[in-house]
Amino acid sequence: MVVLISGEGRNLQAFIDGIDAGIIPARIEAVIANRADAPGLARARSAGIPAEVLSHDGFASRAEFDAALAARIDLHAPRIVALAGFMRILGEDFVHRYRGRLVNIHPSLLPKFPGLRTHAQALAAGEPTHGATVHFVTGELDGGPAIVQAGLSILPQDTAEALAARVMQDIELRIYPQALAWLARGEVALEGDHVLRHGQRLALPLSLADLEPAFR
Numbered sequence: 238m239v240v241l242i243s244g245e246g247r248n249l250q251a252f253i254d255g256i257d258a259g260i261i262p263a264r265i266e267a268v269i270a271n272r273a274d275a276p277g278l279a280r281a282r283s284a285g286i287p288a289e290v291l292s293h294d295g296f297a298s299r300a301e302f303d304a305a306l307a308a309r310i311d312l313h314a315p316r317i318v319a320l321a322g323f324m325r326i327l328g329e330d331f332v333h334r335y336r337g338r339l340v341n342i343h344p345s346l347l348p349k350f351p352g353l354r355t356h357a358q359a360l361a362a363g364e365p366t367h368g369a370t371v372h373f374v375t376g377e378l379d380g381g382p383a384i385v386q387a388g389l390s391i392l393p394q395d396t397a398e399a400l401a402a403r404v405m406q407d408i409e410l411r412i413y414p415q416a417l418a419w420l421a422r423g424e425v426a427l428e429g430d431h432v433l434r435h436g437q438r439l440a441l442p443l444s445l446a447d448l449e450p451a452f453r
């Protein structure tokens with residue numbers, strides 16, 4: 238697996254911890270950040286995982302950056318490429334190349350609130366619940382077939398920051414490691430625009446109720 242980050246790397250850390258605990262049958266071959274100041278790089282290095290920086294500054298176009306990124310990724314021939322807070326939009330050639338292997342987590346109950354500042358959007362919309370979605374990346378920004386999705390209640394006193402912290406802690410850090418375990422075991426796969434679970438098309442994303450005990 239190769240993990241792409243841009244920031245804190247809390248999701249990355251959950252992958253590292255899950256692999257160390259033996260509940261995610263995978264190995265992170267490399268972590269690649271598009272920013273040299275991504276704190277998540279230190280998490281990779283502390284875990285002995287090769288951590289690389291590929292800054293988008295050095296490239297004349299998005300396509301050239303994507304091509305350079307793909308070249309770095311392909312050195313590891315990963316079965317899974319996990320976007321974990323990777324804050325760049327990837328072009329269709331890149332997405333096509335990794336289709337079925339490329340996953341992302343978006344901090345909303347997609348299709349609600351694609352884009353940025355999702356927690357503030359949910360609060361402003363007066364939503365009763367909010368959460369996160371792990372999905373295959375298939376071209377539509379913050380879209381793509383959803384693997385697992387879970388929400389929690391928004392509290393009256395919630396600020397965007399408090400809500401983001403709770404969604405991260407109670408939702409993201411559970412559903413993303415679980416999704417990676419299912420993917421690594423081949424129990425979840427992409428077929429066309431549908432997610433297969435044990436070979437059956439999912440009508441709805443999996444939910445907290447589907448999580449194995451180790452991820453609850």
Ligand code: GRF
Pocket residue numbers: 242243244245246247248249277321322323342343344369405409
């Ligand atoms: C997470 O909230 C994720 O949903 C969003 O960006 C944030 C990344 O956090 N895409 P971290 O870098 O994993 O701590």
